[in-house]
Every structure is written in C-alpha cells, then in structure tokens.
Amino acid sequence: MIDDTKREVLRLFAAGRELYKKRAFKAALEKFKEAYTLDPTDEPSKLFGGRCKHYIQNPPDDGWDGIFQMQTK
Amino acid sequence: MNKKKILIIDDEQINLDFFDVMLTRLGFQVLMAVDGEEGLEMIREHVPDLIILDNIMPRLTGWELTKMLKKDDAFSDFRNIPIIMFSAMDAVKDKIEGFELGIDDYIIKPFNFSEVLARIRAVLRNHELSQQVVLREKRLTITDSLNKSLIYFTEHLKSPVLGMVESSKSLDVSDPKAVESFKQLVMAEAEQTLAALGGLEDEVKNLLVSEGSVRKAELSLEELEERFREHFRELHDNAGESA
Known part of the structure; x- marks a missing residue:
C-alpha cells in the first residue's frame, strides 16, 4: 500500500x-x-530545495544544463 | 613536472646565496627574502611549497611570522605551507615552542647541507602525503553521498511503480471510464518516476564531476616517490658539504 502522504510528496517533487x-x-x-x-x-x-536556495542567491549561467556544480574549496 | 617552490627567509645574505645555488641545482625554484616582512610578501605573491625560515631576524622574527601564518585568519590560505625553522640556539624550549606553533622541522645552525636536504625531502614528502589523505577522504565522502542518493532516490522510484501495479490489478478493462482513469494514473505515476530519475541523474553527474576533479589531483604512492627521487638523486653527491 502506498500512503497518501508519500503520493503527495512525489507529486510535489515532480512539480518542483x-x-x-x-x-x-x-x-x-x-x-x-x-x-x-x-x-x-x-x-x-x-537536496533540491537546497539547490534552489543556492541558485536564488547565485543565478546559474545561461548555459546551465540543470546540473548542480558542487562548490568545492 | 612542476618545480617545487622553496622560499628561504634569512637576514644573512651568505645563507641565501648558498641555498639559492644548491637548491636551484637540485631542480627547485628558489625564492628569497631578507626579513620576515619581505617573506610575508613573497608568500602572498608566490605561495611557496615550503618555507625555510631563520628564527632570529630584524623586524618580523621567524616566530612572529610563523604565528601569523598559522593563527591569523588573514593568512588562512597559507596555513598549510610546511615550515622548516633554523636556529643558532639549541634550546629545547625553543624547539618545543616551534613545533607547538606548527612548524614541521627545526634545524640547528651550523648545519650540514646533506642533512638539511634530507629534512627538506622528509617535510615535503610528509606534506604531500597528508594532502593525498585529504583528497582521498574527499573522494570517500563523494562515494558516500552517491550511495545515499541511490538509496533515497530509489524510494521515489518504487512507489509510483507499485502504484501502477496495484491499480492494474483491480482494473476492469471492459469499463471505458476505468480504463481512462487508469491511463491518467499511469501518466501521473510515470511523470513522478521520470522526475525521480532526472533528479538522480543530476545528482550522479554532479558527484562524478566533483569526483573527477578530486581524482585529477590524486597521485599514487609510486608517483609520489618518483617526484621526490627527481629532486634528491644528487643528495649523495653532496654528502659532506656544509655551511
């Protein structure tokens, strides 16, 4: 059985x-x-929520391919 | 191969000249400064691989310079550069203080050049090894996040597929309405599956990019040894020379 919460989470994730x-x-x-x-x-x-926050602060280049580039020091 | 940069900071010109000649011959790039302040400038500008430092100098002493490099946040980029300190004083207290500040070796003047070279080699090698450990740790962390992502994205994949299986069991194919709503459900579930797959794909690609850049900087132990053999093959020829 898949509960309704999980289903809703998946729907929201896909929309996101x-x-x-x-x-x-x-x-x-x-x-x-x-x-x-x-x-x-x-x-x-x-994970993707965190990436959104990052991109809101630092918008990606025009050539952004959807892949997050990890910021390494 | 990139030449290792060694910065010598000493107020005695004769020592600078001596190191310049000897270390250049061994294939190092030698940088020189006559006091701590100039040394600091050189460190900022050239980021040497090793600093050899006299502890007693006018203006900024070796101690003060070391303290700044190791403790001052303004110099945090240079904190990991290994330091060998020279001293004319064979005082245990000074040595201990030096090591506590974070220097890598302490040499008493007058010195034997072969011994100094052997120590330079040991310090550079240790430093390189610890950097390799850090790189490997980074790679382990990346592999670890990859494993975790696989697990938690799999959760996202399972549910929609199970949902489709469940609905198909109770589907009455003779009822066009039921077929239509089943179709809607399959579309929705497939969309979610694709969203999870896309997310996982992003994540894997992202981790591979970071893994690649870490791997590029990694050396095998043999390569590491080879790197040092280059510099020190003349070590034996120079045995006995001292300053």
Missing part, C-alpha cells in the same frame, strides 16, 4: 523538478519545501 528545470527556482523551492514539510525524511526534496 519541472519548475527547477525551467529555472523558476523560487516557485520550485516552494514545492520542495511543501514536500519535505509533509515528509521530513524526504531527502531528494531537501
């Missing part, structure tokens, strides 16, 4: 990913946030 790919990071962040508020153990939503 669509927005993310379109560089709508603020809107995407809202979706990811909703997802991990529903299920705080949902790591993928947290």
